[in-house]
Amino acid sequence: MDILISLSDPALLLTIVVCTLYGSLIGALPGLSATMAVALLVPFTFYMDPVQAITAIVATTSTAIFAGDISGALLRIPGTPASAAYVADSATIAHNGRPRTVLFVDLFTSAAGGIIGVIVLSLATPMLARFATNFSSYEMFWLAALGLSCAVFVAGASPPKTFASLFIGLAIACVGIDVAVGMPRYTFGFYDLFDGVDFISAMIGFFALTELFRAAVERDGIGKAVLPTVVEPVRRAIADGWKISCAHWKHVLRSSPVGVIIGVLPGAGSDVAAWVTYALSRKLSKTPEKYGNGHMEGIIDAGSSNNAAVAGAWTPALVFGIPGDSVTAIAIGVLMMKGLAPGPDIFERSGDVVYTLFGAFLLSNVIMVFTGGIAILLASQLLRMPRRLLMPLILGLSLIGGFAVMNSVFSIWIIIALGVLGYLMILGGIPIAPAILGVVLGKTLEQNFMTSMIKSQGEFLPFFSRDISMVLGVATILIWGLCLLQGVRTIISPGPASKNEENPT
Amino acid sequence: MKKTAFAAVAIVATALSSTAFAACEWKPERPVTLIVPWGAGGTTDLNSRQMATLLQQHFGVPFNVVNRTGGNGVTGHTAISQSRPDGYTIGAASVEINTMHWFGLTPLTYTDITPIALINQPAASVLVAKDSEFQTIGQILDHARANPGELTASGTSLGGIWHLALAGMLNAEGLDPQAIRWVPSQGSASALQELLAGGVDMVTPSLDEGKALIDAGEVRAVSYMSDKPSEFAPDVPLTATELESGWTLAAYTTISGPADLPEEITCSYEAAIQDIVASPEWAAFRQSLGAPVVWGDAAQLSALMTSYDESLGGTIKAIGMAKEQ
Amino acid sequence: MQISRDIATGTVLIVAGAAMFVGARGFMLPAGLDYGAGFFPKIVSCGMAVSGLLILVGELRSRSSEPLTIVWRALRRIAALIGMIVLYGLAFDPIGFHISTVALLFAVTLFFGGSIAAAAILSVSATLMLHVCFYSVMKVALPWGLLLPFAW
Numbered sequence: 001m002d003i004l005i006s007l008s009d010p011a012l013l014l015t016i017v018v019c020t021l022y023g024s025l026i027g028a029l030p031g032l033s034a035t036m037a038v039a040l041l042v043p044f045t046f047y048m049d050p051v052q053a054i055t056a057i058v059a060t061t062s063t064a065i066f067a068g069d070i071s072g073a074l075l076r077i078p079g080t081p082a083s084a085a086y087v088a089d090s091a092t093i094a095h096n097g098r099p100r101t102v103l104f105v106d107l108f109t110s111a112a113g114g115i116i117g118v119i120v121l122s123l124a125t126p127m128l129a130r131f132a133t134n135f136s137s138y139e140m141f142w143l144a145a146l147g148l149s150c151a152v153f154v155a156g157a158s159p160p161k162t163f164a165s166l167f168i169g170l171a172i173a174c175v176g177i178d179v180a181v182g183m184p185r186y187t188f189g190f191y192d193l194f195d196g197v198d199f200i201s202a203m204i205g206f207f208a209l210t211e212l213f214r215a216a217v218e219r220d221g222i223g224k225a226v227l228p229t230v231v232e233p234v235r236r237a238i239a240d241g242w243k244i245s246c247a248h249w250k251h252v253l254r255s256s257p258v259g260v261i262i263g264v265l266p267g268a269g270s271d272v273a274a275w276v277t278y279a280l281s282r283k284l285s286k287t288p289e290k291y292g293n294g295h296m297e298g299i300i301d302a303g304s305s306n307n308a309a310v311a312g313a314w315t316p317a318l319v320f321g322i323p324g325d326s327v328t329a330i331a332i333g334v335l336m337m338k339g340l341a342p343g344p345d346i347f348e349r350s351g352d353v354v355y356t357l358f359g360a361f362l363l364s365n366v367i368m369v370f371t372g373g374i375a376i377l378l379a380s381q382l383l384r385m386p387r388r389l390l391m392p393l394i395l396g397l398s399l400i401g402g403f404a405v406m407n408s409v410f411s412i413w414i415i416i417a418l419g420v421l422g423y424l425m426i427l428g429g430i431p432i433a434p435a436i437l438g439v440v441l442g443k444t445l446e447q448n449f450m451t452s453m454i455k456s457q458g459e460f461l462p463f464f465s466r467d468i469s470m471v472l473g474v475a476t477i478l479i480w481g482l483c484l485l486q487g488v489r490t491i492i493s494p495g496p497a498s499k500n501e502e503n504p505t
Numbered sequence: 506m507k508k509t510a511f512a513a514v515a516i517v518a519t520a521l522s523s524t525a526f527a528a529c530e531w532k533p534e535r536p537v538t539l540i541v542p543w544g545a546g547g548t549t550d551l552n553s554r555q556m557a558t559l560l561q562q563h564f565g566v567p568f569n570v571v572n573r574t575g576g577n578g579v580t581g582h583t584a585i586s587q588s589r590p591d592g593y594t595i596g597a598a599s600v601e602i603n604t605m606h607w608f609g610l611t612p613l614t615y616t617d618i619t620p621i622a623l624i625n626q627p628a629a630s631v632l633v634a635k636d637s638e639f640q641t642i643g644q645i646l647d648h649a650r651a652n653p654g655e656l657t658a659s660g661t662s663l664g665g666i667w668h669l670a671l672a673g674m675l676n677a678e679g680l681d682p683q684a685i686r687w688v689p690s691q692g693s694a695s696a697l698q699e700l701l702a703g704g705v706d707m708v709t710p711s712l713d714e715g716k717a718l719i720d721a722g723e724v725r726a727v728s729y730m731s732d733k734p735s736e737f738a739p740d741v742p743l744t745a746t747e748l749e750s751g752w753t754l755a756a757y758t759t760i761s762g763p764a765d766l767p768e769e770i771t772c773s774y775e776a777a778i779q780d781i782v783a784s785p786e787w788a789a790f791r792q793s794l795g796a797p798v799v800w801g802d803a804a805q806l807s808a809l810m811t812s813y814d815e816s817l818g819g820t821i822k823a824i825g826m827a828k829e830q
Numbered sequence: 831m832q833i834s835r836d837i838a839t840g841t842v843l844i845v846a847g848a849a850m851f852v853g854a855r856g857f858m859l860p861a862g863l864d865y866g867a868g869f870f871p872k873i874v875s876c877g878m879a880v881s882g883l884l885i886l887v888g889e890l891r892s893r894s895s896e897p898l899t900i901v902w903r904a905l906r907r908i909a910a911l912i913g914m915i916v917l918y919g920l921a922f923d924p925i926g927f928h929i930s931t932v933a934l935l936f937a938v939t940l941f942f943g944g945s946i947a948a949a950a951i952l953s954v955s956a957t958l959m960l961h962v963c964f965y966s967v968m969k970v971a972l973p974w975g976l977l978l979p980f981a982w
Contacts, residue, residue, distance in 0.1 A: 025963065032968055039545035039570075040969060043558040136704030137688075160884035164843055167878040171850060174874060177576060178867035179689050182608065182663045183857055184576070185867060186850075191583055191611070194576025215942065216911045217904040266698045320701065321717025323694050326545060332717070333551050337793035343721035388942040392935045392949075393956055399918070400931070400960050404970040407571045408580075412919040416912060423908070428839035429895065446870040447691065453865050454688050455657055455704060535981045538971045569969045 003352065006051060007359045015052050016360070016367045019059035023368075024375035026060070027067025027079045030204050031401020034064040034080065035326040042330060050338035050353055055360035057331050062310050062361075063368050065270050066110040069303065070379045073102055075394055077208045081199050082270035082306040084436045085278040085298075087207065092294030098232055099383055103376045104241025105296060106303045107369060109252050112245070113304030114365035116256035117263070117311030122358040126344060128264045128312070129319035135265055137455065138463050141448035142472035143265065144441050147272050149476070150279035151434035152483045159486060165430045168421070169438020172197050173446070180450040192410035200405045201414045202439045206432050208398040209419025214426075215391050231383055238373075244296055251281065251297060252304045259305030263312020269325045271440055273309035278302040311361060318342050318354070531773040533592060536567040539760075540588070540596035542581020544574045547692070548714065548794075549758050552625050553597040555790050556760065559781045577601060577662060579611045586617040588763045592770040595621065598761040600666050603813045607821040608664055609828030615810040619766035622778040623801030623809065625758035627711035628731035629660075629670035630741065632724050634700055637707075642728035642747055645685075645707065646678055653684040657705045659696040663689045664826055667696075667709045670730055670754040673820035677750035682824040700724065711756065712738060716795040730754045737795045757813075759806055775803050832897040836889035843882025850875035914938060926975020927965075931957045 006012070019041075026037040037060050045053035068080030073090035083090075093102040120128075135143075151166045152159065175186045176196030187193040232240075245252075255277040262273040281301035282291045291298050314331075316322040321342035323329035335342060340350055347354055382390065402411040422432055456462035464470045539557045543549045550572065557568035573581035578601035585596030598618050606614045631642055639645050649656055660667035668689075672682040685707075690696040693710035697718060700708045707727070708715070712735050718724040719738065729735055730753050732745035745751050760778055762771060781787055782800045791798050801809060821827045850871060857868030889895055914937055921930040935953035940946070964970040974981045 022967075025967070029963060032964075035545050036968065039550070039554065039572075042551075042554055046558070133698070133701040136699055136702035138704075139702075158888070160881050160888060161839075164839075164878065164881035164885065167847075167874055167881055170874045171846075171871075171878060174850075174871045178857070178870075179662065179691075180865075181857075181867050182577065182610075182689075183867040184610075185857060185871060186853060191576050191580045194579055194610075195574050212911065213908050216907045217901075266695065316698075320697075320721060320723060322698050322701070329547070329694065330545065330551075333794070336717070336795070337790065339793070341720055342717045344723075345721070388944045389939065389948060389952055391942045392938040392944075392952060395915075395938055396931060396935050396956050396960055399915070399934075400927075400964050400970075400972070403922075403972070404964055404968065406575075407573055407971055408584075409919050409922050412915065412922070416915055416919075420912070424842075427835075428842070429835060430839065449870065450865070451688055451690065451699075451704075454686065457654075457686075458865060567969075569971055571971045 003356050003359055006356050007363060012052055012055060012360065013363075013367075015048070015056050016059045016364050017371060019056045020063040020364065020368045020371040021375070023060040023063025024067040024070070024372060027064035028070040028375065028379060029401055030071055030077050030079055030208065030398060031200055031404045032079075033200065033405075034061045035330070036404070037061075037064060038327050038330050042334065045334050045337075050335070050340055051356045051360060053334050053338060054331065054357050055364065057327070057334065058310075058357075058361050059364035059368070061327050062110075062114050062307060062364055063372060065306050065310055066107060066303075066368065066372055067375060069106045069110075070103060070375060073099055073106070074379060074382055075208070075390075076211055077394065077398065078203055080270075081203060081436070081440055082274045082309075084203060084207075084271070084433065084440075085274040086302045088292045088433065089295050089299050093296070093299075094383070096294060098237070098240075099380050100232055100234065100237030100376060101240045101244070102296070102299065103380070104237050104373070105244045106299060107372045107376065108241055108245040109248070109300045109304040110307040111365045111369050111372075112252045113256040113259060113307040114311060114368070115362060116252070116304070117260050117308035118358055118361040118365065120257060120260045120308075121311045121315060121361070122355070125315045126319055126347070128261070129315045129344075132264045132266060132316045132322075133320065134466075134468055136466070136469075137448040137451040138466060138469040139472055140266070140268075141445065141452055141463070142469060142476050143268060144445040144448060146472065146476045146479065147268070147276060147441050148437065148445065149479045149483060150275045151437045153279035153282050157429070157431045159483070161430050162434050165425065165432065165434040166438045168425070168430070169202075169435035169440075170442045170445075172202060172418075172435070172439050173442020178450075179447045180454065190410070192406065192408055196443065197414055197418070197439065198405050198411075199436070199439045201402050201411050202418055203436060204398045204402050205415040205418025206422040206436060208394055209415060210422040210426055210432070212391055212395055213419065213423045215387065231380055234377060245300070248297065248300045251300045255281065255301040255305040256308040259308030260312040262305070263309030264315045266316065266322065268444075269313055270306035270309040273312075274302040274306040275437055275440075277305040307365075318346055319344050528769065529772040529776055531592060531767075531770045533564055533566050535593065536569055537564075537592070538588075538594045539568050539570050540581055540585050540594065541570055541572050542574065542578045542585070542597065542599065542601070543572070545572050548625070548627070548711070549597055549599055551794070552758055555787070556597075556624060556778070556781065559784065559786060560777060563777050563781060576610065577605060577665070579605055579613070582618070583611065583613055585761060586613055586764050590619070590763045590766045590770075592762070592766070592774070595760055595762050595774065598759050600756040600758075600813065600817075603810060603817050604664065604666065604669065604821065607818050607827050615814055617764050619762040619764060619771055620803050620806040620810060621760045621762055621766075621771055621774045622782075622803060623757060623759050623806045624778065624782065624799060625796065626755045626799045626801075627713055627757075627796060628729060628735075628753065628755035629667055629709050630712040630715065630726050630730060631671075631707055631709055631728040632697075632700065632715045632719070633707045633727055634703065635723055635725055637725065639707075639727060641742065642744065645727065646675075646680065646748075649675065649684040650680055653681055654686055656685045656707070657688050658685050658707045658709055659688040659690045659699050659705045660693060660709045661690060661696070663687060664821070665689075666754075666756045667693070667711075669817060669820050669824075671709045672824040673754060673817075674730070674744065674748070674750075674752045676820060676823045677752040678748060697724070712741070713795040736797050757809065761806075771803060834889060834893070834895045834897050836885050836895040838898050840882045840884075840886030840889065843885065844879045847875045847877075847879025847882060850878065911938070911941065914941070922975075923973050924975055926977050927972035928957055928961070928977055929975065931960065 068083035072078040072083040072087040073094040076091040078084040259273040317328035588594035693714040696708045726741040729741040854868040854871035918934040939949035
């Protein structure tokens with residue numbers, strides 16, 4: 001009862017409304033991450049009570065992960081890495097005249113994913129946290145390797161080109177100081193490259209700049225025959241969005257728990273959750289060929305799981321004080337500042353606060369539906385702009401967004417370089433999405449591999465010596481083996497897969 | 506680090522004579538940028554953001570925190586050193602200013618920034634999992650002496666300050682600095698994760714970084730690398746008394762300015778930060794982090810940096826990681 | 831001479847992989863280990879070269895991709911766009927965010943075929959919007975440059 005009373009506190013509701021609006025802005029602007037948003041909230045939390053402070057963080061992050069889809073669908077630039085997996089689908093649907101429908105589907109399923117995440121969190125937090133503590137560098141290495149195999153399922157191109165893209169992404173991830181010996185690699189003497197290429201800069205370069213280059217080339221298409229971009233009426237969009245979301249309830253129900261578990265694991269968050277569930281969704285679908293060309297199923301699976309992962313990241317933070325990601329790292333600081341030291345007994349010590357926290361989590365996801373809806377309506381006005389005006393706007397947003405990541409003009413050089421690279425890849429028929437996955441997972445993969453090698457002193461056997469690591473390792477090797485076999489087969493005998501792209505000459 | 510005292514006295518004397526001429530009444534009139542060389546959410550970032558909030562109240566202009574990460578601190582420290590010395594850019598320089606030039610990562614040293622104030626000085630600790638066989642630091646060292654290379658430790662990147670804490674201790678106790686193998690990690694949080702998962706035998710972060718897990722009973726603090734007991738865990742044995750070498754090591758966080766920051770600006774900030782550090786808000790904040798209030802003025806900080814540079818350089822040379830410039 | 835798209839793609843990947851491998855050979859090894867800073871880059875570079883080789887072989891067998899043609903007009907327009915962004919990057923710190931962004935957006939709007947009036951309105955309003963979103967709300971330290979005396 002106390003929990004309900006504290007939840008109906010108008011100050012708390014106001015906090016949630018303001019923070020979901022704030023989160024929408026952050027998420028929709030490329031370059032601004034949820035981490036930055038939360039770091040800026042910290043000074044305000046000094047003046048809040050514990051529940052209000054944590055609620056502010058939760059509301060901001062959940063909405064930011066959803067709002068990343070807004071710019072993904074409307075501008076083909078994912079606002080956060082968690083939206084990168086299905087940006088091709090959502091942007092295609094938006095381009096075909098249903099931008100609001102796809103965003104409302106996204107909003108409804110994101111909220112549902114978030115709510116399922118909270119329910120799992122409130123039922124199984126201590127158990128999940130205990131599970132997460134079993135993950136050492138061996139398990140994380142296998143997990144990252146498994147995550148990379150998603151690229152093969154996600155991209156629609158021929159296997160060699162998918163692999164080429166993946167390796168380009170991994171090569172980008174090699175830039176910077178290495179983990180094992182602390183040596184700068186491929187930095188050409190630039191200090192700004194020591195930390196590697198941030199994946200937000202990579203995304204902006206790969207998606208936004210390539211889009212601009214494409215537009216620059218087809219000037220005639222932009223100048224005269226402006227596509228009258230259709231934006232469907234709001235009412236129909238909401239009704240359709242609701243109908244589609246309800247029709248796919250099974251997808252939400254199966255992907256959200258996967259998202260929670262990935263969120264619980266250290267070092268893997270919403271972005272990995274989205275990739276994995278998108279790949280799973282395509283693998284399990286009856287119509288895998290539609291993925292990447294504007295299919296709702298992948299958006300629903302990945303969109304709900306990345307919001308569920310937001311909740312998952314809180315379990316190790318609450319129970320062991322180990323942050324699941326950089327957002328929860330800040331949140332732990334705030335928790336301790338409010339006298340709520342994390343620990344396995346946090347439910348006994350401060351049960352009321354924790355359950356109120358879960359309630360606030362739930363409420364944030366509900367209120368997000370309304371504030372997120374407003375954000376969709378405002379943002380979709382952008383599509384009414386002629387493209388010749390939209391393009392400069394995208395450029396300004398991308399460059400300043402990139403600057404915000406590093407606080408340095410150097411990010412502009414990185415964005416140009418990656419934009420050119422991305423454009424060359426498009427010309428060469430190489431898909432972009434696997435490269436992004438490579439950039440996201442490359443550092444994790446190498447770090448955990450080198451850490452494991454140092455621990456095992458160069459032996460491979462310890463990679464399989466633990467229960468979970470053995471299961472993950474065998475699964476990874478099987479899946480990669482199958483992928484490679486498939487790839488080799490298409491080369492030896494050009495089968496139906498490669499025939500698809502053949503042009504009669 | 507015992508030589509520090511003499512050096513400090515000498516520098517305090519010269520510093521006093523120079524401050525006598527400055528009025529210390531400089532005030533920023535537009536937003537100030539506070540550069541943090543480390544990522545959002547870390548200890549340095551947290552302390553800096555709180556300091557920025559309080560400086561904002563003190564001066565009445567915005568203090569914006571800017572995270573310039575990269576290159577194990579090289580990017581951020583370089584940015585602090587090279588900004589315009591007009592008082593509108595200051596930074597949270599940390600102990601890495603004393604280590605990175607020894608690794609040959611950058612020519613930048615502590616003489617390229619202007620120290621203003623010391624605000625944090627967390628000492629390293631030795632933490633083991635709750636079911637570990639080791640009860641004392643002596644047992645760990647004996648085991649490492651008998652079985653060099655068998656035990657593993659983690660806490661930060663290779664050559665990071667917590668690595669130097671361990672390697673320096675081994676070196677000071679007459680062991681091979683590699684007798685306990687260092688497993689690099691992305692920071693204290695992932696090192697603690699490894700410890701819980703049974704991936705390493707011990708971690709050596711600052712004591713407050715392990716506080717939540719110590720309180721939770723998941724992790725035991727075997728030793729605290731300091732000569733004064735921690736206010737928050739007074740029972741943890743000190744290396745200064747347990748070890749023959751009396752080894753201690755603490756990292757530090759400062760507020761510093763670019764090279765050639767005018768004395769007038771330096772002492773104005775110094776006075777403002779001194780007021781803030783003495784305030785109840787700062788005390789409450791530090792209490793919540795599980796860390797004591799730390800204060801050192803510009804002269805003391807300058808002496809501290811000088812002595813750290815020498816001793817850490819010695820450690821880095823001893824473990825064979827020093828590089829000629 | 832006509833070169834098909836996939837032959838070019840494959841060759842570029844092989845060359846890039848080889849260059850990366852050569853670069854990785856100089857990287858250090860940690861004490862007592864055979865795997866160091868160069869290990870992962872070497873694997874990646876080999877993977878890149880092998881996938882390039884597969885693309886090349888696939889193309890030589892099937893001859894299916896279209897020939898590579900250079901459209902000079904497209905190249906010029908992309909080069910012009912990149913040139914504008916590079917100038918922007920160079921001007922950003924010394925001249926400041928506001929002036930350089932207005933100039934860039936003005937030029938780019940004209941480049942994409944907007945009218946002068948549209949370019950003027952868009953560049954000023956978008957710069958203001960970016961200022962509010964990034965500088966005022968998100969506290970990103972956008973440089974003031976020449977406008978420093980008027981900073982707010």
